[in-house]
Amino acid sequence: MNLISQLTSSFQQEFKTKPVLICSPGRVNLIGEHTDYNEGFVLPAAIDKAIYLAVSPRTDNELHFIAHDLNETYQGSLTNLKPTHTWADYLLGVISEFQLAGHKLGGLNCVFGGTIPMGSGLSSSAALENGIGFALNELFNIGLERVAMVKLSQRAENEFVGAKVGIMDMFASMMGKADHVIKLDCRSLDYTYAPLRMDGISIVLCDSRVKHSLVTSEYNTRRAECEAGVRFLKTYYPEIKSLRDVTMPMLDKHLRDTEPLIYRRCAYVVQENQRLLDGVAALEADDIAAFGQLMYGSHEGLSHWYEVSCPELDILVEIARQQPGVLGARMMGGGFGGCTINLVREEALDDFTNLITKQYKARTGKDTYLHVCKIQDGTNLIS
Structure with missing residues (x-):
């Protein structure tokens, strides 16, 4: 039933x-x-x-x-x-x-x-x-x-x-x-x-089995860091309301050398917005491979610039990146645990499942659970 x-x-x-x-x-x-x-x-x-x-x-x-x-x-x-x-x-x-x-x-x-x-x-x-x-x-x-x-x-x-x-x-x-x-x-x-258009491609979620233990406190910290960047830039550009209004030249000129941590946080957000717009253009051109590369870029930004990943999520993306038939992968959600999202060609799905399960266990001692999704x-x- x-x-x-x-x-x-x-x-x-x-x-x-x-x-x-x-x-x-x-x-x-x-x-x-x-x-x-x-x-x-x-x-x-x-x-x-x-x-x-x-x-x-x-x-x-x-x-x-x-x-x-x-x-x-x-x-x-x-x-x-x-x-x-x-x-x-x-x-x-x-x-x-x-x-x-x-x-x-x-x-x-x-x-x-x-x-x-x-x-x-x-x-x-x-x-x-x-x-x-x-x-x-x-x-x-x-x-x-x-x-x-x-x-x-x-x-x-x-x-x-x-x-x-x-x-x-x-x-x-x-x-x-x-x-x-x-x-x-x-x-x-x-x-x-x-x-x-996902003909022949599956969305696969790989669960790191790491609980989001830091997500609430670090979420609040990241939000405060972004707001601090906006406040600082407002002294030069009174018209800006949020990081939505900020450009990389603004950040490079006023924050890169004086506030390197705030710079990295704000730069990630500005770049991620642009990645998304580029990603939509790739989808409209039916270029799923280009979209997948932007997903990898998103993960790099989340891990190294915004610093909300964790070793297990990084390992899952690293393993995925080495597998033929994987078009893109990144951590998804608030960070510090949870899932990665992967675009996998259906003919490579069995190999991907076997390899990521074995390699993740060997490198972390943890099991990963995979969920294949369709959009509805x-x-x-x-x-």
């Missing part, structure tokens, strides 16, 4: 009614890391690893949730929404934000489960938030556009859950389009789709 059938069966057994079924995918980011909070560009896509939700409205104000994979339950009320510091907060936060925005809701039944590997950095929390928001919009005929739901998901995680995340994860999960990546302007939220549409109604 597949997961959707299991969720449907569990739902009908518990609530004695037929559910509405929703798929809300995880995401990858092809290029453009740590650019979002600097008002830059990102290039994510929704993938075929997802959260699935079975939902129905209730005739009262109660909320009944079942986390199928965890075999855990939550019961509460619309009239008393408080953080629980558990998985339930990702659903409660979205419900709270819908109510704060003035939308009238009723009680809700929900059973959910997923195929997103835990701790892989594929944004299972954003998928769950989008899924429940999409469900509320459907069940209670609220009529919100997708971008409005994305903003409510982000606010739920920022305010109710308490994680000050950017908008990329929710945006990619909700707005994804099969066979395309999203070029998202994190300043304006303007977006366009760029084709990602964003959050959607199954039935």
Whole structure:
């Protein structure tokens, strides 16, 4: 029995009614890391690893949730929404934000489960938030556009859950389009789709099995370093608002010799934005090999200029780079652990899997788990 059938069966057994079924995918980011909070560009896509939700409205104000994979339950009320510091907060936060925005809701039944590997950095929390928001919009005929739901998901995680995340994860999960990546302007939220023709090429994630132990503290430090660079440059260029407005000649003239650490951080962001724009041009020209080389450049910048990689991620990229049939590889996400993302020709996939598994184990003593992904549409109604 597949997961959707299991969720449907569990739902009908518990609530004695037929559910509405929703798929809300995880995401990858092809290029453009740590650019979002600097008002830059990102290039994510929704993938075929997802959260699935079975939902129905209730005739009262109660909320009944079942986390199928965890075999855990939550019961509460619309009239008393408080953080629980558990998985339930990702659903409660979205419900709270819908109510704060003035939308009238009723009680809700929900059973959910997923195929997103835990701790892989594929944004299972954003998928769950989008899924429940999409469900509320459907069940209670609220009529919100997708971008409005994305903003409510982000606010739920920022305010109710308490994680000050950017908008990329929710945006990619909700707005994804099969066979395309999203070029998202994190300043304006303007977006366009760029084709990602993956005939004969697989997206492969290699899990370093290293937990992101430093990511929160170092994330805050990197953000502060970027802001310090902008403040310094503003004395010369009052019109700049963020690193989005900064050029390499500005950095070379005013920061390279006086503030070498701040220079490296800012230079990475400026160069990464340009790599992304060059990458979109490569995709539009159907030049996936050129795009892959830009991914390698992104990893070099993340590792040596922004310094958010770790030895294990560097080793995974180094091994990938030596394998025939690998077009590009880089670390993905906040850093200090998690996954690398690799573009691998399908005829080379078996050799790549065998070699990277053996060599990574030999060099680190750790196993790596591989996940092959396809790009799919964003959050959607199954039935």
